[in-house]
Amino acid sequence: MDARGAEGAVLVRRGRRPVDRCRGPGGGAGRAGARHAPDRRDGDSRVTPTQIGIAGLVGLFVLVAVHVPLAFAMIAVGIVAFALQTSWGPALTFLATEPAQVLSSMDLTAVPLFLIMGAFVNVSGFSKDLYGAAAALLGHRRGGLAYATIGGSAAFGAICGSSPATVATFTRVALPEMLARGYSSSFSGATIAAGGAMKALIPPSLSMIIYCVVARAYIFDVFIAAVVPALITIAANVAAITLLVRWSPGLAPVSDKVPAAERRGALLRALPAVLLIGTIFTGLYSGIFTVNEAASVAAVVSFAFAALRRTITFDNFVTGMRDTAATAGMIYFILIGSSVFTYFISLPMIPEQLIKLVGEVELPPVGVIVLMLGVYLVLGSVFDELAAMIVTLPFALPIILHLGYDPVWWGVINVVIVELGLIIPPIGLVILIINAMRPDIPLPKLYRTILPFVAADMLVLGVLTAFPNLALWLPGLLRG
Numbered sequence: 001m002d003a004r005g006a007e008g009a010v011l012v013r014r015g016r017r018p019v020d021r022c023r024g025p026g027g028g029a030g031r032a033g034a035r036h037a038p039d040r041r042d043g044d045s046r047v048t049p050t051q052i053g054i055a056g057l058v059g060l061f062v063l064v065a066v067h068v069p070l071a072f073a074m075i076a077v078g079i080v081a082f083a084l085q086t087s088w089g090p091a092l093t094f095l096a097t098e099p100a101q102v103l104s105s106m107d108l109t110a111v112p113l114f115l116i117m118g119a120f121v122n123v124s125g126f127s128k129d130l131y132g133a134a135a136a137l138l139g140h141r142r143g144g145l146a147y148a149t150i151g152g153s154a155a156f157g158a159i160c161g162s163s164p165a166t167v168a169t170f171t172r173v174a175l176p177e178m179l180a181r182g183y184s185s186s187f188s189g190a191t192i193a194a195g196g197a198m199k200a201l202i203p204p205s206l207s208m209i210i211y212c213v214v215a216r217a218y219i220f221d222v223f224i225a226a227v228v229p230a231l232i233t234i235a236a237n238v239a240a241i242t243l244l245v246r247w248s249p250g251l252a253p254v255s256d257k258v259p260a261a262e263r264r265g266a267l268l269r270a271l272p273a274v275l276l277i278g279t280i281f282t283g284l285y286s287g288i289f290t291v292n293e294a295a296s297v298a299a300v301v302s303f304a305f306a307a308l309r310r311t312i313t314f315d316n317f318v319t320g321m322r323d324t325a326a327t328a329g330m331i332y333f334i335l336i337g338s339s340v341f342t343y344f345i346s347l348p349m350i351p352e353q354l355i356k357l358v359g360e361v362e363l364p365p366v367g368v369i370v371l372m373l374g375v376y377l378v379l380g381s382v383f384d385e386l387a388a389m390i391v392t393l394p395f396a397l398p399i400i401l402h403l404g405y406d407p408v409w410w411g412v413i414n415v416v417i418v419e420l421g422l423i424i425p426p427i428g429l430v431i432l433i434i435n436a437m438r439p440d441i442p443l444p445k446l447y448r449t450i451l452p453f454v455a456a457d458m459l460v461l462g463v464l465t466a467f468p469n470l471a472l473w474l475p476g477l478l479r480g
Contacts, residue, residue, distance in 0.1 A: 049348035074337030113295035119320030153195030167196030
């Protein structure tokens with residue numbers, strides 16, 4: 001795909017064109033008049049659209065750096081820059097119509113439904129059951145509770161709405177048990193952080209849904225593509241634990257083997273959670289459910305299990321619904337901001353200029369990808385990785401398409417980067433959550449102990465970059 005073919009790739013996927021290409025003899029003003037640009041801007045302006053675009057990018061990073069919420073920062077920068085390149089009339093018209101355009105996407109229906117499922121799962125005690133079953137099977141091995149934490153987090157991540165929720169839950173459930181059996185506190189915390197961060201790569205993942213909505217990719221394809229990378233990530237984390245406990249056995253003492261009757265009881269208690277996971281994955285990956293249908297079924301089934309266990313109260317029901325509404329609203333505002341920001345950067349044709357620049361760089365495609373990943377990781381040391389993904393996707397996706405890569409593969413790569421951002425210093429959101437819940441575990445020790453897990457995730461990122469078919473093989477197989 002040449003530069004012209006890839007031009008405005010994000011906009012093409014949204015069914016849009018840059019402003020100045022919509023004008024002409026007899027041409028309309030575009031959607032709701034938002035694409036009309038007064039002729040006074042065509043020759044007498046002293047500031048070029050490219051300069052406005054660069055100033056807008058700088059302004060966005062400044063606003064985020066001073067803790068303006070990302071959604072409002074993108075909307076403010078996008079509308080002001082839009083107005084400077086056209087006029088305030090089209091800019092405000094665009095602001096009035098764009099939210100409805102964004103929220104009309106059927107893909108967004110799954111967001112509150114998966115969040116509702118997570119709310120009911122959190123009050124059902126499934127995390128304790130899943131961890132108890134894994135601990136009963138593996139706890140007698142050296143590092144067995146760490147393996148159980150990784151396995152339990154992966155299973156719980158399939159039915160929980162977010163990585164922070166998974167980490168907070170396992171900090172309450174797994175950490176006391178690990179400390180009671182003599183495990184190192186920093187090793188236990190790092191294991192929980194690594195297990196919780198994996199949630200980003202295990203469907204249903206909000207990071208994947210956000211990527212698909214912004215990039216106009218099929219959610220089902222990205223969900224399917226993430227299966228093999230998720231298994232590789234689990235294996236890499238297990239390998240990191242194995243190396244750590246063999247290098248320093250004192251991190252994880254050996255425990256007594258659980259009696260067979262107790263193991264059977266633990267497995268039976270985990271059966272409802274396994275049935276819920278099986279319902280979601282079997283229905284989704286067999287084609288019985290669409291993503292929205294799977295989300296609906298998951299919400300209903302999780303509510304049914306919570307009701308049967310009598311763990312739902314009026315207070316936790318209201319709290320769960322309030323948290324769901326707050327999180328969904330935050331995501332929707334971010335997506336609206338992303339759409340406004342994406343349209344603004346299309347006016348000075350910044351993505352097209354980046355494509356032209358890439359064409360002039362003497363690097364093979366994989367070299368460009370490695371360079372982009374390096375930029376993501378640097379941004380992740382300053383900003384939240386999910387925010388970095390949303391802000392940079394309008395620039396990155398046209399380059400990915402220009403280089404001939406599949407946007408589904410890039411979605412998986414982005415989610416792995418989000419996972420890394422959750423644990424990589426100096427931010428590491430899930431590490432901060434553990435430290436906030438257990439201040440007795442020093443933050444520097446957590447950062448040091450998490451490094452082997454960061455290395456494991458970096459290895460996974462390198463493997464997926466070198467071998468894209470690891471992510472694309474399963475979607476291709478299922479689609480024939």
